[in-house]
Amino acid sequence: MGQRVRYWRLRRNLDRKQFADMVGRSTSWLDKIEKGERSLLRLPMLETVAQALTVEPSVLLDTESARRAQQCADPVEVQAIKRALSKYPALSSSGGACAVDERRVLQQLAYGGQAWLSSHFTTVARVLPGVLADAQTYVAQAAEPQRLNAHRMLVMAYRLACSMLLKYNATEIAWLAADRAIHAAHAVEDPIALARASRSVARAMSHTGQRDEAIVVCTDMSDRLRPSLGGDGSDSLPLYGMLLLSAEITAASLGEGALARSLHNEALAAAERVGPQHRGHHTIFGVANVAVHRASALVRLHEHKQALNHASNIAPALLDTLPAERRSSFLLDIATARSRSSAVPEAVEALIEAERLAPEEVRCRPVVHQLISELLSTPAGGTSPTLRPLAHRAGVVA
Numbered sequence: 001m002g003q004r005v006r007y008w009r010l011r012r013n014l015d016r017k018q019f020a021d022m023v024g025r026s027t028s029w030l031d032k033i034e035k036g037e038r039s040l041l042r043l044p045m046l047e048t049v050a051q052a053l054t055v056e057p058s059v060l061l062d063t064e065s066a067r068r069a070q071q072c073a074d075p076v077e078v079q080a081i082k083r084a085l086s087k088y089p090a091l092s093s094s095g096g097a098c099a100v101d102e103r104r105v106l107q108q109l110a111y112g113g114q115a116w117l118s119s120h121f122t123t124v125a126r127v128l129p130g131v132l133a134d135a136q137t138y139v140a141q142a143a144e145p146q147r148l149n150a151h152r153m154l155v156m157a158y159r160l161a162c163s164m165l166l167k168y169n170a171t172e173i174a175w176l177a178a179d180r181a182i183h184a185a186h187a188v189e190d191p192i193a194l195a196r197a198s199r200s201v202a203r204a205m206s207h208t209g210q211r212d213e214a215i216v217v218c219t220d221m222s223d224r225l226r227p228s229l230g231g232d233g234s235d236s237l238p239l240y241g242m243l244l245l246s247a248e249i250t251a252a253s254l255g256e257g258a259l260a261r262s263l264h265n266e267a268l269a270a271a272e273r274v275g276p277q278h279r280g281h282h283t284i285f286g287v288a289n290v291a292v293h294r295a296s297a298l299v300r301l302h303e304h305k306q307a308l309n310h311a312s313n314i315a316p317a318l319l320d321t322l323p324a325e326r327r328s329s330f331l332l333d334i335a336t337a338r339s340r341s342s343a344v345p346e347a348v349e350a351l352i353e354a355e356r357l358a359p360e361e362v363r364c365r366p367v368v369h370q371l372i373s374e375l376l377s378t379p380a381g382g383t384s385p386t387l388r389p390l391a392h393r394a395g396v397v398a
Contacts, residue, residue, distance in 0.1 A: 004060050006034040007070065008053040011126060022052040068395050072364035073125035073168060081125070081161055082173050084132035085180065089140040100138040102146065105153050108134065112160050113282055117323035119358030124164050131157050139184070151188045155181045155197050162200040169366050171207045178204040191228065195221055195239040199246055206250045215259075218247035229270075238285035241270040245285075245293045252297035260297045264290070284326060288318045292330040295337075304337040311337075328358035332368060339371065344380035348387045351375075355390060363394040372396045 009019050020030045023045075032038040033049075040046045040060070050057040054076045058065040108131045115123035135150075135157040142150035158181035165174035178200035185193035198221040205214035222243040228236045248263035271290045283289075291314045298307035311334055319327055331354035338347035351372070355362040362368050372391050375381035376398055391398050 001040060001060055002034045002036040002038075004066055005030075005040075005049060005053070008055055008059070009034075011122075012053060012076070013126070013130075019052060023048050068363075068393075071122070071360060073121050073164075073360075077122075077125035078165065078168060078170050078173070080129045081132070081165065081177075082170075084129040084136075085161065085173065085176055087133060087136060089133075089137040100134045100141060102138060102149070102153075105131070105134050105138055105157075109153060109156050109160070113156075116160060116163065117284070117325050119325045119328055119361045121164065121167065121360045121364065124160065128157075128161055128164060132161060148188050148190060151184050152190065152193050152196075154184045155193045158184065159196055159200045162204060166203060166207055167365060171204070175204040175208060191225060192235045192239065195225055195236075195243060199239075199242060202243075202246050202250065206253065211250050211254050214250045215247045215254075218243045218250070222247075229273075237270060237273060238283040241267050241274075241285040241290070242283045244270065245290065248293060248297050249300065252300035255301065257301050257303075260301065264294050264297065267293070284323060286321070288314075288321050289326060291318065292322065292326060292333075295330060296333045299333045299337050299340075302340070304340045307333065307337040308341065324358045325361065328354040328361040331357070332361070332371070336371060339375060344375060344378050345384065347375060348381065348384050348390075351390060352386055355393075362390070369394060369396050 009016075014022070016027045016030055020027045023030075029038070033040065040049060046057050046060065050060055053060075055069060056065070059069045060066070108127055112124050112127045112131055115121075115127070135154040139147075139150045139154050158177045162174045162177040162181065165171070165177060178197070181197035181200050182194070185197040198217050202214040202217045205211070205217065222240050225236050225240045225243070229240060244263050244267040248260045248267065251260040251263060267290050268287070271285065271287045274286050291310075295307050295311045295314075298304075298310060311330070319330070322330075331350045335347045335350035335354065338344070338350060351362060351368075372387070372394060373396055375384075375387055376391060376396070381387050388398050
């Protein structure tokens, strides 16, 4: 139990004295609890500790409850992101309490971005509030020479927040983050920042049912970027391509198959122009990403057999170039297509493979829980020797 107390104290970003004060005890008492030298045997004290950590007492007592709680970002962390979005350092005469180092913001953004690509969403949730606070403060404090970079970093922080919140269906807060991103980009009229922000705005619009408007945002911004694609910059081409892919997915969700195909073809042409200077770009734009987006679009068009045929023609070596977040999302699309094609055992197989690659992607996302429930309701899924254990790990009631 002591290790669980320490885990949650650190996850809530509480130092020893802060937490000891919250429960009305000394730091030496806390040290003994965390080292296992004392136990939380009395129920009132256990409840006090759990309340301070904002977890249920069972999370500290029960191994299975502890495992489930630790593997996913929770509502407390979503609210922490919301609180970070509710702060306005620019309104302060000092621009914030203390100076922020640009290198630290860049390092934290890189760390959070890599955690995202690796589908380590609990890590993203833990670092995001601090990244948002630092990026907002840095913009408020930045002198003119640093202003462009400061706003670009802030847009990246808002983008990460938007993506994370959409992943967990916190749509309204995600929309706030996306809107903040577009305003930050407009403040410096930077096409690169605007392109990044536009992707977030379009995704947030799509999640709130404004799909036609989302397509317009993506295509308008891609048109704006097109004249700069022949330059040597390493940002314009990948961002242009990702805007087209975002529009393709949204068009497919609307049942606009011809438009989705046209956008796919444009994105593929752009991907074939990707050169060495684009390798390692945070968008992961390239032929592989275009290929998996096409499968996703076909699933949204309810062309499930075509989606499976397309997926079977993607070389495994090409898929291996993608990060865990992209590969697991692709496998979830395959699982959906197989499920809709009555290939339930094969759908379960894809889910298991996705879980192996990215446990949090499968065990924590509401949309995947829904798919697991649907599969469990089928005769083949209900008797699957691997689906029920997966449902148990994901906390889905069988």
